[in-house]
Amino acid sequence: SQQGEEDPQALSIQEGENATMNCSYKTSINNLQWYRQNSGRGLVHLILIRSNEREKHSGRLRVTLDTSKKSSSLLITASRAADTASYFCATDGGGAQKLVFGQGTRLTINP
Amino acid sequence: GAVVSQHPSWVICKSGTSVKIECRSLDFQATTMFWYRQFPKQSLMLMATSNEGSKATYEQGVEKDKFLINHASLTLSTLTVTSAHPEDSSFYICSANGANYGYTFGSGTRLTVV
Numbered sequence: 001s002q003q004g005e006e007d008p009q010a011l012s013i014q015e016g017e018n019a020t021m022n023c024s025y026k027t028s029i030n031n032l033q034w035y036r037q038n039s040g041r042g043l044v045h046l047i048l049i050r051s052n053e054r055e056k057h058s059g060r061l062r063v064t065l066d067t068s069k070k071s072s073s074l075l076i077t078a079s080r081a082a083d084t085a086s087y088f089c090a091t092d093g094g095g096a097q098k099l100v101f102g103q104g105t106r107l108t109i110n111p
Numbered sequence: 112g113a114v115v116s117q118h119p120s121w122v123i124c125k126s127g128t129s130v131k132i133e134c135r136s137l138d139f140q141a142t143t144m145f146w147y148r149q150f151p152k153q154s155l156m157l158m159a160t161s162n163e164g165s166k167a168t169y170e171q172g173v174e175k176d177k178f179l180i181n182h183a184s185l186t187l188s189t190l191t192v193t194s195a196h197p198e199d200s201s202f203y204i205c206s207a208n209g210a211n212y213g214y215t216f217g218s219g220t221r222l223t224v225v
Binding site: 033040041042043045048088090092097098099100101102103104106 | 117143145147152153154155156157160202204206208213214216217218219221
């Protein structure tokens with residue numbers, strides 16, 4: 001089952017620009033995580049934000065969480081060609097001990 | 112850090128045969144393991160959750176007799192795709208959850224059924 005929607009489904013920007021991806025979910029959560037996946041490969045964990053946190057930073061990444069709107073955003077600043085990948089949000093909670101993924105955003109950084 | 116090893120990384124099999132995929136937590140005990148399936152350009156769909164020593168819990172729409180999951184120890188879970196058909200071709204990813212490690216993912220197995 002999918003937890004919710006991510007938008008945009010695909011995003012193409014120039015190197016150096018900022019990229020913003022959004023994620024919405026349906027149930028209550030313990031935390032929300034963002035992952036990156038390069039084509040045909042496994043997942044790389046980027047950042048975890050707990051339900052009682054509103055914003056978190058890690059390097060060029062900034063994640064926000066709005067539990068009242070059941071939404072989160074991932075901002076990648078000063079994008080690089082190596083950031084080209086698919087990005088997924090995943091939620092843990094709602095009474096179930098499992099991680100459920102959003103639909104994902106395919107990000108392309110053009111040199 | 113926590114490492115999950117998944118084998119094989121890719122496999123090609125003939126239609127009608129069975130394929131086993133292994134997922135091992137190398138340096139921690141995984142009380143729970145999860146199996147996901149991912150079709151091209153789509154997200155990860157949770158197939159089932161397995162706890163050591165008990166039967167797996169399958170998500171709605173996943174055939175438990177086709178996707179056999181065994182979680183015989185705290186470090187190993189296996190997914191067997193029985194009587195595989197071309198529509199089972201997909202990317203399968205496991206995840207292990209340990210007490211102090213959160214969710215750790217394997218590198219995935221690309222299954223191609225011909």
